[in-house]
Amino acid sequence: MRLPILILNFKSYAEAAGRRALEVAKSAERVAKELGVSIAVAPNHVDLAKVAESVEIPVFAQGAEVEAPGAYTAHVAVENLREIGVRGLILNHSEAPLQLNLLARLTARAKAIGLDVVICAPDPATSLAAAALGPHGVAVEPPELIGTGRAVSKYKPEVIVETVKRISEKFPEVAVITGAGIESGEDVAAALKLGTRGVLVASAAVKAKDHYAKIKELATPLLG
Amino acid sequence: MRLPILILNFKSYAEAAGRRALEVAKSAERVAKELGVSIAVAPNHVDLAKVAESVEIPVFAQGAEVEAPGAYTAHVAVENLREIGVRGLILNHSEAPLQLNLLARLTARAKAIGLDVVICAPDPATSLAAAALGPHGVAVEPPELIGTGRAVSKYKPEVIVETVKRISEKFPEVAVITGAGIESGEDVAAALKLGTRGVLVASAAVKAKDHYAKIKELATPLLG
Amino acid sequence: MRLPILILNFKSYAEAAGRRALEVAKSAERVAKELGVSIAVAPNHVDLAKVAESVEIPVFAQGAEVEAPGAYTAHVAVENLREIGVRGLILNHSEAPLQLNLLARLTARAKAIGLDVVICAPDPATSLAAAALGPHGVAVEPPELIGTGRAVSKYKPEVIVETVKRISEKFPEVAVITGAGIESGEDVAAALKLGTRGVLVASAAVKAKDHYAKIKELATPLLG
Amino acid sequence: MRLPILILNFKSYAEAAGRRALEVAKSAERVAKELGVSIAVAPNHVDLAKVAESVEIPVFAQGAEVEAPGAYTAHVAVENLREIGVRGLILNHSEAPLQLNLLARLTARAKAIGLDVVICAPDPATSLAAAALGPHGVAVEPPELIGTGRAVSKYKPEVIVETVKRISEKFPEVAVITGAGIESGEDVAAALKLGTRGVLVASAAVKAKDHYAKIKELATPLLG
Secondary structure, three states, X not given: OOOOEEEEEOOEOHHHOOHHHHHHHHHHHHHHHHHOOEEEEEOOHHHHHHHHHHOOOOEEEOOOOEOOOEXXXXXXXXXXXXXXXXXXXXXXXXXXXXXXXXXXXXXXXXXHOOOEEEEEEOOHHHHHHHHHOOOOEEEEOOHHHOOOOOOHHHHOHHHHHHHHHHHHHHOOOOEEEEEOOOOOHHHHHHHHHOOOOEEEEOHHHHOOOOHXXXXXXXXXXXXX | OOOOEEEEEOOEOHHHOOHHXXXXXXXXXXXXXXXOOXXXXXXXXXXXXXXXXXXXXXXXXXXXXXXXXXXOOOOOEHHHOOOOOOOEEEEOOOOOOOEHHHHHHHHHHHHHXXXXXXXXXXXXXXXXXXXXXXXXXXXXXXXXXXXXXXXXXXXXXXXXXXXXXXXXXXXXXXXXXXXXXXXXXXXXXXXXXXXXXXXXXXXXXXXXXXXXXXXXHHHHHHXX | OOOOEEEEEOOEOHHHOOHHHHHHHHHHHHHHHHHOOEEEEEOOXXXXXXXXXXXXXXXXXXXXXXXXOEOOOOOOEHHHOOOOOOOEEEEOOOOOOOEHHHHHHHHHHHHHOOOEEEEEEOOHHHHHHHHHOOOOEEXXXXXXXXXXXXXXXXXXXXXXXXXXXXXXXXXXXXXXXEEOOOOXXXXXXXXXXXXXXEEXXXXXXXXXXXXXXXXXXXXXXXXX | OOOOEEEXXXXXXXXXXXXXXXXXXXXXXXXXXXXXXXXXXXXXXXXXXHHHHHOOOOEEEOOXXXXXXXXXXXXXXXXXXOOOOOOEEEEOOOOOOOEHHHHHHHHHHHHHOOOEEEEXXXXXXXXXXXXXXXXXXXXXXXXHHOOOOOOHHHHOHHHHHHHHHHHHHHOOOOEEEEEOOOOOHXXXXXXXXXXXXXXXXXHHHHOOOOHHHHHHHHHHHHHO
C-alpha cells in the first residue's frame, strides 16, 4: 500500500454499481496517473472481478467473511480474491462489523497471501486493538459522521490525534488512515496534517456529479 | 424460473472461482442448450458480474443482505443485482442463514423487481414457513447431508415427501426443490420422482474433473 | 396460555430490573388475581429465576438462543427454563431477531417441553411464516411503532386486520396477538376488537409511575 | 479481581443450572473460604440474580450484549449487572464471540461502573488485541481444546508462553489468564508456572460428581 493513499469505497451505492462501478474506477485511475498519487478503489463484491480486470490502480474488496475457499455459500473467501486481481482488503467497516476473533484470522490470512489490509475502527480505543492485529493500516471513522458531510478532520480532530498518538506509541509500523464525512480537498488536507497517512472516502466521490473532478480534488492534497 | 430446474451453487469453492467460474458456467450453458433443459448457475458474489455477462442461462446470486442500494459496505443489495444481469436469488442457504424478518423483506423485494427466489430450509417445518413467504421455490436441504455425497433423495426421502406434502397443502403455488448430497443423475431422478421440481447441487458438479459430463449426467433426468 | 392475554415485556429497562423486576411482577400478579384475567410477565434474563420463584402468574423468558443445555457460554437454553419455573417464551422480538432455522428449532423444542411460545413478527407476511412454525401465538408488532406511544391498534389497524385474516385462513389454531405503542386500556380494547387475542406491552407498563394502576388499566379490557 | 484467580464458568450446563447453580456456587464459596484463595463463579444469565444473592464470593456474568438499560429485549445490559450483585464480566468467550467494536464499548462501560472484566481470546495475536482494550484480564483459550480434557497448559503451552510474552511487553497491566481443557490441579499448577495469573474452568468443575472436592483440587495450586 503506497502511502499516503486515497481509498474510494463504493459501498452498495447505486451510483457506483454495475456499469457505473467501471466509470468511477476509471476516473480514479485517470486521476492517479495524472497526479502520480496512490488511489485505490473498493467496489461492491458483485462488481469486483470486472473492475479488477479493467483498471490498473489497486482494487480493494470491501470485506470478506471466510479465510479459505470452500463450502461457504454467499461468503467471500480471502484466498479467492487474489486470483481475480484484488490487491487489498477493508475489514470491519462500521457497516460490516466483524467479530474480533474472525477479524484476527482474516487479517492474518490476507497478509499471508500478500493483500494490503486496512481495518476500520470507530474510536481511538478500538483502533489500538485493531492495530494490535497487525494490519497495514487502521482507518479510524467515527460512525456518527459517516455520510454526513461533516468531516472527521474538522469536526472531531481529537479522535484522529488521539488515535495517531496511541497507535504510534505501541504499533508505529501501522499507518493511521481516517474517514467519515470527508467531502473536500480541504478535509483531506486537514486529515493529513493531523498525522494520518490517507483517507477513506465514499459518498463524496461516488455521488459527485463529476467523479473525475471530485476525485481529483480529494487526491490533490496527497501531493503534499 | 422454468421447472424442473437444476441449480448449480458454486459456493466459494476454488474449483469454481475466478476464471474457473466462467468455465463451469459455460459447461452448464452448453448442457442446457444441448438438452433443452433449465439450468441456472449461482457463482460467488465476486464473480457474479463477469459470469452474468458471459452466459445466457440464468445466473442466480447465492444471497443478498440488504434490499436497496446505499451505504452498506460489504453487503449485496437485491436491487443492484438485476442491472448486472442476475435473474435469480438463493436465500437462507444453511451456510448463510438469514433472520426471518430480513428474509421476508429480501424475498418481497426480489420478487418485486422480477428475480426468481429460492429459499433454502433444513427440514419440512422450516420449509413450510419459507413457503409462507411466497418465494418461487423452496429448497429443502438437510444440512447434515450437504457435501457428503449421501443424497437426500436416497438417504432421507421422507424429508422430501413430508415437505412436498405440507407445502402442496398450504402453498401449492410454491415449487419444492431439494438438495444435499446429490451426486448422480440417479439421485436427481429420485428427487424428481419424490415430487420435487428441481435440485440444488454444489460439490458434485463443481468438483467434477469433467464439469460438462457431470452436469450433463445431473441434468438428463430433467428431461423426464 | 390462557387467552386473551396481556404479556408484559420488561426488556432490559432499568425501571424493571433487579429489585424493581419483582415489584412490577407483583403488581401484575395482583391485577391478575383481582380481575381474574390472564397476565404474564417477561423479565430480563438475569432476573428470571428470582421473579419466577416469587409470583404465581406465568413468567415468560424474553428469548433463548440454544435448545439444549451444554457448552454454550452466555446463551440461554430452552430446556433450562422449565426448572426455574418459566412457563413461556417470546421469540424473535424485533430487538432480538432470530434466524429462521434457529427459530424453527427453538419453537419446536419449547413446545415439546411444554412452554407456551409467542413468536413476534413485524408485518402480516412475516407473521404468516411465523404461524407456519406452529407457536401458540404470533405477536405482530410494526417495529417503527415500538416504544412510541402510538398504538398499532390505532395507527396501523390494517396491519392487525391483515395478519388476523391471513393467519386465520391458513393456521387458525395460532392466536394472533399484537403490540407496539400500546399505551392505554383503550388501545388494548381496540386491539381485541380487531380480532387479536392479546397484547404485548413494554414501556407503558414498565415506566408507569404507578405500575399497579397502569397494568390494571391495560388488563381491564381483557374482561371483554 | 484478586489474583491469582480461579473462575468457574457454568455455561448453560444442566449440571449447574437452576438449583444446582446454587449448589456449585456454594461449593466454590466453601473452598474459597477454607483455602483463602480467589474464586469467582459465572452462572448462566437466568440464574445470575439468585446466585449473586446467595454467595459472598465474586459472581461474574458470562457475557452482556448492550451497555445501558433500555429497549433491548432478550439482551443483558452491563449497567443492570451491578444492582443484582454481579462483580465481574466475561466477554468474548469463544462460544459467544463479540464484534470488536461492541467488545470495546462493553469493556469500557463495565470498567466504568466498577466491574472486573476478563476478555477471552483464542490465540496470542487476538489476545494482544483484547489486551489493547484495557480489560483486567485476558483469558487465552484455544477453542479446539475447550471441553476436551486436554489442558492448554499441557498440550499447547507455547500458546500461553507467547501470549504472556506479547501482552507483558505491550500491556503489562493486563493479567493473562488461561483455560481450555483444564481438568486437574496439576493443569492449574502448570498454567500458573507458565506465567498466567489464573484459570478459567468449566466442565471439569461443573460436571464433577463431587464439586467441592474437584474445586478444591483446582484451587489449591493458587496457594502458590
